[in-house]
Amino acid sequence: MKPINDLLATHGVPVYDPDDATLSSGEHAQAIIVAALNEQ
Structure with a gap:
């Protein structure tokens, strides 16, 4: 299972x-x- 940070980055979710x-x-x-x- 991928860490949530990797999943969000893969889908281009910006981190604010x-x-x-x-x-x-x-x-x-x-x-x-x-x-x-x-x-x-």
Whole structure:
């Protein structure tokens, strides 16, 4: 089984910093989801 980081990178999912104040609301939501997946 591939690590989640490899899977996300393979599909071109950008990785954002959830603490970045310049993110749009969608980017912020995606950052939180990706961070949660990476914790698993």
